[in-house]
Amino acid sequence: MHYLPEADSAALITEELAFTAVREALIAAAGTEAEIFPAVLGHGSDPRNRFTVKSAASARHAGVKIGSYWPGNADHGLARHNSVVLLFDQERGRIATVVEAGVANAYRTAAADAVAADVLARPDTTTLTVFGTGHQALYECTALARVRPISSVQVVARTPEHGERFLARLAEHNLPGRLVDAENACRTADVIVTATTATAPLFDAAWVRPGTHVATMGSDAHGKQELPPGLLATARLFCDLPSQSVRIGELQHVAGPIADGTLTATAIGDVLTGRATGRRSEDDITVFDSSGIALQDLFVAEALLAAATTTGGQT
The missing domain is CATH 3.30.1780.10 (ornithine cyclodeaminase, domain 1)
Incomplete structure (x- = not known):
């Protein structure tokens, strides 16, 4: 062995x-x-x-x-x-x-979001908003900065103390960051990453501006939720594995289509091979749900x- x-x-x-x-x-x-x-x-x-x-x-x-x-x-x-x-x-x-x-595993999880962002996020992406300051959040920031010219990281933290500690960790990786409230962090973001254990939406769908790419990778399980259902209803949806995302990932909250079996979510692997289209325009809002596959x-x-x-x- x-x-x-x-x-x-x-x-x-x-x-x-x-x-x-x-x-x-x-x-x-x-x-x-x-x-x-x-x-x-x-x-x-x-x-x-x-x-x-x-x-x-x-x-x-x-x-x-x-x-x-x-x-x-x-x-x-x-x-x-x-x-x-x-x-x-x-x-x-x-x-x-x-x-x-x-x-x-932390590198692997962040890599999935980076691979998706490499084909879904706008090439001119510079501003990253991250919800969460825990174990996974820093890996997400550094992985995304590898595929897009991130010059500013906006951090939405549960407490100022958590936020300040996270900003110090970002600085060690030469990533300039600042603490921002959820609404302003969304309204000014090119990419939004949610790295939390939330079971309720972290922000309002109306705060997400056209052209934003959203990556959600929180604690996948029955009942996990980081994104508002309104965003899932209007954005273009991508994921690592549709059958898993609708069961334990963020896509379990696309209410009607899951119930009747008509949910349209594209496996990111199909975009990578050219079998499916990723971003179609600068105004597309794209969502990538990373539920993690073996x-x-x-x-x-x-x-x-x-x-x-x-x-x-x-x-």
Whole structure:
């Protein structure tokens, strides 16, 4: 069995590696040679401690990603989020590889939004608004700044203290930021990213100006909600996997079309391959719902293993 511990995967992961692997995974997800199975949502003995099991198979590999969220870890100086990827030996049905991927998972999640923004956000995008200052938010900002010339980050925080700490972290990455209220942050944004645990809309649909790209990637589960339903009714909708987005992602709040099966949401992989159209005009409002698919984890794990072999890391 190959084993890549957290310290090694965290040292090997880069934005470029994550972007390339995730882009390939999203293309595979929209094709015919891969299958993604329904996510299983569970919790620990304490219901506040949650985990998700996501699995998939492609022409190259099959496996499982287990992602966990233990909010009490912060009291012990540990990360709330963790992740481990298991790859099968497909000839024998045994686990062939274990990749601990807590930090890598944050890169992978942000990479999905960056891949989508690269084909959906306007090329002249400079102003990014981010809702949330937690674990994932910084990764989102740096990944998006890699694909668009972001010169200003507007931060909507729950408290001034959280906001100020986040601004300091942005500054360490040479990203100028400022605290802004939700309405003004939306009205002046080229891209809006929601990285929260919200179960109710974070802003009003009327605040989003034409041409804005919106990426939503909060804590996917039944009842999660970050965007106003009015925005979903008027924007052009994209996602990583339509069948999953309508079940545990943001698209579960497109009320009528989900009920009668007429929801039109485009898999971003189809845009990447040219089978579907992305942004059609400068005034399009586009929404990308990233619910996270196991193929992303399998492709990232494979890329990390290749990097470990190249650098002589532990496998």
